[in-house]
Amino acid sequence: xxxxxxxxxxxxxxxxxxxxxxxxxxxxxxxxxxxxxxxxxxxxxxxxxxxxxxxxxxxxxxxxxxxxxxxxxxxxxxxxxxxxxxxxxxxxxxxxxxxxxxxxxxxxxxxxxxxxxxxxxxxxxxxxxxxxxxxxxxxxxxxxxxxxxxxxxxxxxxxxxxxxxxxxxxxxxxxxxxxxxxxxxxxxxxxxxxxxxxxxxxxxxxxxxxxxxxxxxxxxxxxxxxxxxxxxxxxxxxxxxxxxxxxxxxxxxxxxxxxxxxxxxxxxxxxxxxxxxxxxxxxxxxxxxxxxxxxxxxxxxxxxxxxxxxxxxxxxxxxxxxxxxxxxxxxxxxxxxxxxxxxxxxxxxxxxxxxxxxxxxxxxxxxxxxxxxxxxxxxxxxxxxxxxxxxxxxxxx
Amino acid sequence: xxxxxxxxxxxxxxxxxxxxxxxxxxxxxxxxxxxxxxxxxxxxxxxxxxxxxxxxxxxxxxxxxxxxxxxxxxxxxxxxxxxxxxxxxxxxxxxxxxxxxxxxxxxxxxxxxxxxxxxxxxxxxxxxxxxxxxxxxxxxxxxxxxxxxxxxxxxxxxxxxxxxxxxxxxxxxxxxxxxxxxxxxxxxxxxxxxxxxxxxxxxxxxxxxxxxxxxxxxxxxxxxxxxxxxxxxxxxxxxxxxxxxxxxxxxxxxxxxxxxxxxxxxxxxxxxxxxxxxxxxxxxxxxxxxxxxxxxxxxxxxxxxxxxxxxxxxxxxxxxxxxxxxxxxxxxxxxxx
Numbered sequence: 001x002x003x004x005x006x007x008x009x010x011x012x013x014x015x016x017x018x019x020x021x022x023x024x025x026x027x028x029x030x031x032x033x034x035x036x037x038x039x040x041x042x043x044x045x046x047x048x049x050x051x052x053x054x055x056x057x058x059x060x061x062x063x064x065x066x067x068x069x070x071x072x073x074x075x076x077x078x079x080x081x082x083x084x085x086x087x088x089x090x091x092x093x094x095x096x097x098x099x100x101x102x103x104x105x106x107x108x109x110x111x112x113x114x115x116x117x118x119x120x121x122x123x124x125x126x127x128x129x130x131x132x133x134x135x136x137x138x139x140x141x142x143x144x145x146x147x148x149x150x151x152x153x154x155x156x157x158x159x160x161x162x163x164x165x166x167x168x169x170x171x172x173x174x175x176x177x178x179x180x181x182x183x184x185x186x187x188x189x190x191x192x193x194x195x196x197x198x199x200x201x202x203x204x205x206x207x208x209x210x211x212x213x214x215x216x217x218x219x220x221x222x223x224x225x226x227x228x229x230x231x232x233x234x235x236x237x238x239x240x241x242x243x244x245x246x247x248x249x250x251x252x253x254x255x256x257x258x259x260x261x262x263x264x265x266x267x268x269x270x271x272x273x274x275x276x277x278x279x280x281x282x283x284x285x286x287x288x289x290x291x292x293x294x295x296x297x298x299x300x301x302x303x304x305x306x307x308x309x310x311x312x313x314x315x316x317x318x319x320x321x322x323x324x325x326x327x328x329x330x331x332x333x334x335x336x337x338x339x340x341x342x343x344x345x346x347x348x349x350x351x352x353x354x355x356x357x358x359x360x361x362x363x364x365x366x367x368x369x370x371x372x373x374x375x376x377x378x379x380x381x382x383x384x385x386x387x388x389x390x391x392x393x394x395x396x397x
Numbered sequence: 398x399x400x401x402x403x404x405x406x407x408x409x410x411x412x413x414x415x416x417x418x419x420x421x422x423x424x425x426x427x428x429x430x431x432x433x434x435x436x437x438x439x440x441x442x443x444x445x446x447x448x449x450x451x452x453x454x455x456x457x458x459x460x461x462x463x464x465x466x467x468x469x470x471x472x473x474x475x476x477x478x479x480x481x482x483x484x485x486x487x488x489x490x491x492x493x494x495x496x497x498x499x500x501x502x503x504x505x506x507x508x509x510x511x512x513x514x515x516x517x518x519x520x521x522x523x524x525x526x527x528x529x530x531x532x533x534x535x536x537x538x539x540x541x542x543x544x545x546x547x548x549x550x551x552x553x554x555x556x557x558x559x560x561x562x563x564x565x566x567x568x569x570x571x572x573x574x575x576x577x578x579x580x581x582x583x584x585x586x587x588x589x590x591x592x593x594x595x596x597x598x599x600x601x602x603x604x605x606x607x608x609x610x611x612x613x614x615x616x617x618x619x620x621x622x623x624x625x626x627x628x629x630x631x632x633x634x635x636x637x638x639x640x641x642x643x644x645x646x647x648x649x650x651x652x653x654x655x656x657x658x659x660x661x662x663x664x665x666x667x668x669x670x671x672x673x674x675x676x677x678x679x680x681x682x683x684x685x686x687x688x689x690x691x692x693x694x695x696x697x698x699x700x701x702x703x704x705x706x707x708x709x710x711x712x713x714x715x716x717x718x719x720x721x722x723x724x725x726x727x728x729x730x731x732x733x734x
Contacts, residue, residue: 113734118681121732298677323716334669338677338704338728341721 046361048354050100055108055143058100064350066097066358069142077145079189080155081260083134085391093362099351101132103344104139110340111143111304116256119298122336124264125308127344128322130388133308134262136344140306144258149303150197152246152259152295154186157266158313160288164273167281172237176287177275183235183288187228190242198222201249207241209234221245240291247295250302257303259295263314264307267293268332270316293335307336347385355387359394370394467491479533482524488517493524560591561638565627581627585634586618592642600661601652602645663712665705674704674731703727 050065052058058067074096082090090096107123114121125133145151154160160182170176191198201221208214209231215224221242228238250257261267267289273281283289296305309327311317321327324341347355356376359365369375383389472481472494481492490511498508499516511517549555564584568577589610594602602617603610610617619637621630657668665671678695695701707727711720 110729110734115733118732119677121734299680301680324721325711325716334673337670337673337708338731340728340734341725343718343721 048357048361049097055139055146056112058105058108060105062100063102063105064099064348064354066099066354069096069098071096073142073145075192076195077142077151077193078138079192080185081138081141081153081262085388086135089391093364097358098135098139098142099132099355100139101136101344101351103127103132103342104136107136107140107306107342108143111140114304116302119301120259120303120305122296122298122305122307122339123342124324124336124339125306125342125344126322126324126327128346128386129310129312129319130386131344131346132387133310133344136342137260137262137306137308141258141260144256144304145193147256149256149258150246150250151193152190152243152257153193154261154292156313157261157263157289157292158310158315160286160292161266161269161271161273161283162315167273167275168233170236170287171234172240172287176285176290177273177281178233178236178287180232180235183239184229184232187225187235187239187242191222191225191229197255198225201245201254203241203245204248209237236287239288243291243295247300251300253302255302259303259305261292261296261305261307263310263312264296264336265309265314265317265327265329265332267296268329268335269314272315296336307339347387347390352380352385352390355390365394469494477529478524478527479530482527482530485521485525488520488522488524490514490517556588556591561585561587563631563634565631581625581630582620582622583627583630583634584618584620585631585638586616587638589615589617594642594645597648598645602641603661605641605645663709665709670708671705674701678731700727700731704731 048065050062050067052062053067053070055067074090103125107125110121110123125136127133141151141153160179164179164182166180168178168180170178199220199222202218203215203221203224204217206214206217207224209227213227213231213234215227224238224242224245228235228242246257249255267283269283271281271283271286273286275281284293296307298305309322309324311319311321311327314327317327325333328336356365356379360371365371365375367375370379379390379393383393468491488511490513493511495511497511497517499511499514500509502508549558562585564586566580566582568580569575570577589599589602606617609619617638619634621634621637624630624633675692675695678701679691704727707720707724711724714720
């Protein structure tokens with residue numbers, strides 16, 4: 001009897017080994033599946049893809065379709081700009097695919113038509129949580145980069161007003177506070193994104209950092225950035241100097257600049273930082289925030305300012321708030337006014353269909369019920385066509 | 398002794414023959430034994446002898462008097478109900494000819510009937526206030542009333558001629574005293590549209606009055622209860638209305654210090670938004686400093702007017718699809734996109 005039982009069990013065990021349940025990202029089957037399948041081929045059946053990789057050529061006919069970002073571009077353009085879940089998805093699928101959507105196309109259209117001898121226009125992306133504001137911003141930045149613009153990308157302004165270990169008193173202005181670690185990290189990423197410009201742009205005046213260190217005029221910007229990365233103590237002031245130089249020189253018309261701030265409502269909100277004597281720090285008392293506010297003003301020309309307002313990561317705001325005035329507050333709105341609001345909504349029918357097909361194609365939806373028509377309807381109902389919710393839900397199917 | 402021998406006999410019987418009903422058999426015999434002994438002693442004399450253990454019946458109770466037919470059987474369908482329940486009275490099941498049931502039903506049962514139902518007696522009833530009873534009350538009160546003026550036949554006319562409404566309440570109860578302290582409360586309500594107020598007066602009045610104004614119904618309500626008598630409270634409420642009205646028309650010196658935070662609605666003139674947009678347009682034109690005339694000219698352009706409307710709407714109404722869309726269009730127009 002015992003032998004019989006063993007024989008019965010063995011075949012079960014074999015099948016169990018073969019079909020391991022799928023959990024999380026970047027493990028086992030999907031990577032292998034992706035590697036086995038060739039790099040995305042434009043087949044007649046792949047309606048959800050488009051081979052047009054240049055954002056400048058995207059138009060209405062590409063709406064709802066995924067285009068692929070080249071790995072080299074990705075590394076240089078977005079060292080820190082993409083949302084963490086999307087970065088995981090890139091690692092899992094072995095490709096970076098972005099959906100062409102209405103708000104991003106609108107933005108790119110405005111960027112194409114704008115007059116760059118006029119003061120820079122401000123664009124504000126707003127929408128409910130998880131609707132795709134950050135990725136639309138990244139799409140627009142891809143366009144700017146493909147046109148050869150200089151990119152100043154602050155991936156999440158909220159990170160500069162909370163969870164800061166070290167706050168140094170600024171040497172330049174004693175009432176302000178420096179954030180050396182954040183500034184140094186940002187400078188490193190800035191260097192990665194704008195390598196070609198660092199040698200072209202020259203400083204216009206002399207900066208003195210300490211008794212022994214200074215940067216002369218007519219030195220390449222790269223040197224300034226190096227100074228900030230190496231000497232972490234003065235990195236916040238270096239950021240201020242870099243931004244000032246860029247503002248002054250883009251006016252001259254040598255290059256175009258795109259300033260992208262994700263979570264711009266952090267600049268006019270509250271902070272959770274405290275000084276050593278436990279008194280709270282206001283946002284304008286931080287050097288980085290002060291300099292960024294100057295950057296977002298439209299007193300320079302030769303570029304565009306693209307921003308988003310997010311509740312995720314923001315401090316002291318209710319989780320249901322997503323409209324511009326609610327999140328920016330009176331001060332922020334008056335500072336950003338006049339701007340062009342760009343609403344980002346959840347997926348439409350077509351976009352949802354496209355996203356579902358993409359996930360099916362990438363074998364992200366593992367459960368057999370998920371691949372059926374009824375499963376698709378269930379998914380639609382559960383996530384309410386919200387992009388981030390859908391991504392989270394599909395991962396467990 | 399007799400009982401015990403009978404017991405042993407019965408027990409042997411039970412062991413031989415029957416399983417069922419042993420205990421039942423025993424009891425009647427016990428009772429029977431008890432009965433026999435008792436009856437033999439007392440034949441006609443009423444004597445209360447209670448049996449220890451077992452039996453629950455007490456002997457010699459007063460026989461329960463049979464209750465007669467309830468009055469509901471004798472009631473006719475077209476009787477005068479107001480005489481059955483002329484005043485507020487507790488529920489009498491024999492006087493109410495309705496098959497009412499009330500209470501929580503037992504398992505697989507129905508709510509208990511009205512006979513002997515405490516729940517029906519506990520609750521207040523309005524059996525004394527049927528429409529027929531009300532009619533009688535009205536007929537009795539009519540001789541104390543005067544005729545409604547014929548000219549006031551619509552609500553609008555009443556509002557027009559009598560904009561102030563005064564509400565008072567009378568309390569009648571039977572008790573040691575007829576007076577009720579709640580009767581001194583006087584509520585005075587008036588619609589602001591019937592008052593002659595200009596813009597400044599209206600805003601000042603709303604600030605003075607605060608919570609007493611309801612925006613939905615445009616009504617100002619004063620409730621006075623601080624004086625002991627109704628007349629005094631009425632006079633006080635009228636005084637409040639007069640004083641608030643006259644004060645709102647006056648402009649004090651310190652009202653010049655009204656800040657932007659005090660404003661009820663958004664004014665675009667001299668706001669940061671106006672400054673921003675003018676600065677932007679001047680920068681667009683390439684002029685550093687502009688004269689007042691230039692600014693005036695800029696302000697008159699239709700693009701700026703559109704922008705001004707959209708901003709005012711956005712700030713006053715808050716964010717929603719239509720206001721943001723309008724703002725978007727106006728900004729695009731401003732920058733010629």
